[in-house]
Amino acid sequence: MILSNSRKPQEFESVLPLINVIFLLLIFLILGGIFTEAELLNVHPPESISERESQNEPIQILVNQQGELAHDDRVISMNQFRQLAQLAIADNPDAAIEIKADQKVSMQKVFELMDIVRENGYANFQLLTLKI
């Protein structure tokens, strides 16, 4: 009888590390989710060996495999992108336009965007890539 009483707390204590680990993993996953923000379009950027860091707060445009554009959590058309570029250069001529395009998007789409950027006098056109 005494043996059975003393065994119960030991069993409970042996489960504690497991509970700890589960809680810690849960906290980690919850916090880790902050780093990867959900994006409107599904985009897998191309891989590159480039070491250049992304600039702070550039104008970022998402381009998915189908060539759809998105900015600030809304899908935009090419005309809206043109207007956005015009407004951005009026606001800050040194601002960078950063394109986060899917690795399988056609170069035609990339060139179209580059043309619009150039039309508006931007020289700072950057392509976001994933470091290999």
Added chain:
Amino acid sequence: MQITADQKKRTLISLTPLIDVVFILLVFFMLVTEFAKFSVVSLGIADQDTVTAIEQTSSIVRISSNGELHFDGREINFSELTALARNKLAANEKHVFFIHPEDDTLLQDTVFVLDELITLAPDNVSFLREQGKGPS
């Protein structure tokens, strides 16, 4: 009397394993975890005037829609690209490389070529488009 003594024993749980696990996991994740690291590649399109002016000291790397490479009109594989570019730069350090992707060429194929050439000649790489396309 005996009941209260048992309750006291149950509340005394050692915190040592908890602290151990917390520290081990902390160190583990700090060392192992890697979040996606982004970098940027600057892109520029050459003006037609620039192309004409440096025509004699330039090479065109054409990338077809299926990823095949042509260096100055000759079909090459990706591993040959670096050697060819090095040879051109050895002959003339100001040699310019124009990357000429087709409209259907994938961005990833273009970035691979861009990476190779930018590593060798950071200031001498530009994109080239067919005449009549774009503002150039």
